[in-house]
Amino acid sequence: MTQLSQEQEEDEKGKDGQITTRVLPGFMELLPAEQIVFDGIKAVIEAVYEKYGFVALDTPVIERAEVLLAKAGGETEKQIYQFTKGDNDLALRFDLTVPLARYVSEHANDLVFPFRRCHIGKVYRGEKPQKGRYREFYQCDIDIIGDGSLSLMNDAEIPSVINEVFSKLDFGPFVIKISNRKLITGLLDSLEAGNQSVGIIQTIDKLEKVGENEVRGLLVALGVPNPAIREIFQFIGINGTPQEMLMALRNLCVDNDIFRQGVSELDEVVCAMQALGVPEDRYVIDLTIARGLDYYTGTVYETVLRDYPGLGSICSGGRYDNLAEKYTDRKLPGVGISIGLTRLFSQLKEIGLIKTSVATPTKVLVVPLVEDMSMPLEIAKRIREAGISTEVYFEDTKMKNKLTYANKKGIPFVVLVGEDEIKSGLFAVKNMETGEQVMLAKEAIAAHINEAMK
């Protein structure tokens, strides 16, 4: 796609020779009213992250291609946007975790461990766009990175953060699914199916989507022997409260150290979650979540909205043993999650859970009805000095259009500045919602509006 042919170039242009203005597929852009809601959600997420002590960092969108490709393979590698500029092989970041690995490796000597940071930023994937899949999208990540080791308590704190984020966002009831990857790894080891574990885990991950029979068939196709399949289904069939499930896992008598370690880790994490006050109806142990990504090694999380299970996981993550093995000899274990904000927003919008109201931060529109702008400007300055977002409608048009402007953008107050007002020193302050209008001296306007907005 380096050169457009003459024909294609003409196709790109409209009938007036103008360049087509359609946004690229897979890229989301919003109208003002939507953007305000989007930014509000982003702000809630970031505020909760910071409340747990995560510092908000940013890294470049572009990295050296070798950095981003170091860990990638297969699908991931194909989806990385890559390009050259001069002699440099560059790429757009595919997620926020790989740049984190580079960042931590580079600055390891200057960081304080355990290192916790949050990162809300855009990432890029060159794949075919479809429902809920974007080429450019926001991820909202938190990660805690330890130097050499990292307490399991961090694994318990993550669900507490998730709980608080989605409680505050108020998209309805949700449930955090939690498991530990050592369970399935250990089980498969004990069944001597360890060499196929990646395929088996990915298959189990599909359980909810395709159903039990299909999964059984896929496992058979993978060449898993029947007794092993029976054990696997016995394992993932365990259900109940976290306590019941932990009991059942112990009773499974899987003779494998990794498995036993998984059970005790999960136990410890669940206990700590209780101490952190994560409500019992907000989380559940789900042995079928395994997270396809193979770099998770311990605790794993997925979060779903109870009323909209079809959206899939809206927040996923887990524990990984070594973040940056490709970049440093230091062992850096970590735990983290990511919220796919762009997907979440677009899907919530589709099911009508996103309610837009205003299309501007403006609270007051100063409407001059005279030619001399000095009084309108002075009034706007006074209101702004009180910290209230204010604009002045400068265009020479009819009164009706000026009020319509305020109306359409959802500006709640209008101050009319006409000859009568200037003469009397009392200005009409109109509440656009109620239609009420009061006459006030210019010094009193800001205080009145602040009072009315409470």
Add this chain to the structure above:
RNA sequence: GUGCCCAUAGUUCAGUGGUAGAAUGUCUGUUUGUGGUACAGAAGGUCGAGGGUUCGAUCCCCUCUGGGCACCCCA
């Protein structure tokens, strides 16, 4: 990469082998310093591009382009 759908006004969509309509949005008026409601009116389309069949194609056929969806994988 594989498969399936779709393409008509700014938007969402009807529709017919004789070159098009609704809703909504936009603008104007009823209302020359008072918006939201109502009523009236206007603007807005080479019916995605190219070719074929036909007296005639927006409609039927082919190709291309663009878009959507599913698989794969993932947020």
